[in-house]
Amino acid sequence: MRESDTLHYFDYAATTPADAEVIAAMADCLGVDGVFGNPASSSHPAGVSARRLVERSRSQVAALIGADAAEIIWTSGATESNNLALKGYAELGHARAHLMTSVLEHKAILDTMAYLETRGASVTYLKPSPKGEITAEAVAAALRPDTGLVSVMLVNNELGTLTDVAAISKVVHDAGALLHVDAAQALGKTPIDVKAMGIDMLSMSAHKVYGPKGIGALYVNKDVMACIAPQMHGGGHERGLRSGTLATHQIVGMGTACELARQHMTADNERIARLSRRLLEGVLSLDGVVHNAADAQRIAHTLSLTIGHSGFFTFMLNGNLAVSSTSACNSASGQPSHVLSAIGLDSEAASRTVRVSLGRFTSEASVDFAIACFERVVCQCRALAA
Structure with missing residues (x-):
């Protein structure tokens, strides 16, 4: 697609x-x-x-x-x-x-x-x-x-x-x-x-x-x-x-x-890193959003984000924004992510975690769209809790 x-x-x-x-x-x-x-x-x-x-x-x-x-x-x-x-x-x-x-x-x-x-x-x-x-x-x-x-x-x-x-x-x-x-x-x-x-x-x-x-x-x-x-x-x-x-x-x-990949990896990675920083700055400025394993060595392409609001469900981001609640293998089983459990997230926090991964065809406009989607959902969660 x-x-x-x-x-x-x-x-x-x-x-x-x-x-x-x-x-x-x-x-x-x-x-x-x-x-x-x-x-x-x-x-x-x-x-x-x-x-x-x-x-x-x-x-x-x-x-x-x-x-x-x-x-x-x-x-x-x-x-x-x-x-x-x-x-x-x-x-x-x-x-x-x-x-x-x-x-x-x-x-x-x-x-x-x-x-x-x-x-x-x-x-x-x-x-x-x-x-x-x-x-x-x-x-x-x-x-x-x-x-x-x-x-x-x-x-x-x-x-x-x-x-x-x-x-x-x-x-x-x-x-x-x-x-x-x-x-x-x-x-x-x-x-x-x-x-x-x-x-x-x-x-x-x-x-x-x-x-x-x-x-x-x-x-x-x-x-x-x-x-x-x-x-x-x-x-x-x-x-x-x-x-x-x-x-x-x-x-x-x-x-x-x-x-x-051999020809374009350096340029692709530089562009993806810029987009990833833009996305992180946008979502981490929102109340209650945490970047998991943020201090580890990492690639810029994949981000694990936990939304710290009890009213959040991954389906709230569905529609025009394609993200994942976990890896595809765990999504198929319906079980909490063993990776998130291993780094200390309980099942409730794991259920409020999304994986956002960028690639060769990700655009700046899509990054801004994603930030807006997260902002909308966080605002909805805060309103429900009020």
Whole structure:
């Protein structure tokens, strides 16, 4: 959906609209006049042309995160990437079988860890600091001699907090363990260099970076590929780690989206930071509005705001303003956000919290519209309480 005069979209953390260049590149891979062949069909030009586009896209994704193209494994999205990393490690029965993650993670991590616990795995769940961060010190304190894999997110999907992955990587590697990073909310929003940051595996999703839904990737350092068991079996695609016919159009969409992010991330981030400051100044000037985890390291794109009025309900902001009450996964379940609970909000305060996320197509006019909506709602709440 394109932002328009009737919809002011502030839910970019849930999904982003595909960029026009992404759509055009994908369309060229569909139909009889497009590059529609099966990339695994090497005996004719249709398949060879499709394979060429797949490998170019693999290089584009790799370039955005400082990886080698051969270390990019195509998946259906970050959820599958997370499952492949965690289950793939646990299934091989490593002697270092203890796993570690945090209570702030996405459900794709937490639910996978819970499943692995039913299969006998031992999992430690780290709690955040008072700032709402998962720190290297917390990781170091929880490490055990049998810790084999630590999984943390680079950017929190509800709070926008930024994890110091490089510092965590050092303590993890010093202990002889591997580091997996969920970068679904970080890709294209903050610089990533998997080699410099010491990341062994990294999960990505195209639809968070102006690409299509249904396609993602898992970076696996070439030195640890043998430590991961495939979760999809079939034709031995993707270096044996993920079988299945490759969706050329979706892969090309992700590659194009990553190339655009690499080219424009600095300028996009500067503009979004200005808009985010404008939005924060406007809403925090209102009575009773609190910015959650405000003192943590963060990206400018995602804000968690609690409205301190008992008469506030998220639906009061609905209509032309698209915001979220929590992450999309928790919205679907109808349960209070586990992230907000972990940083100390009770269920009542969590119910009065909204996530506002900005992106490439957010305008200054939409920011002002959002501020006006919050002002109207706060005034309504004050009037009801009077």
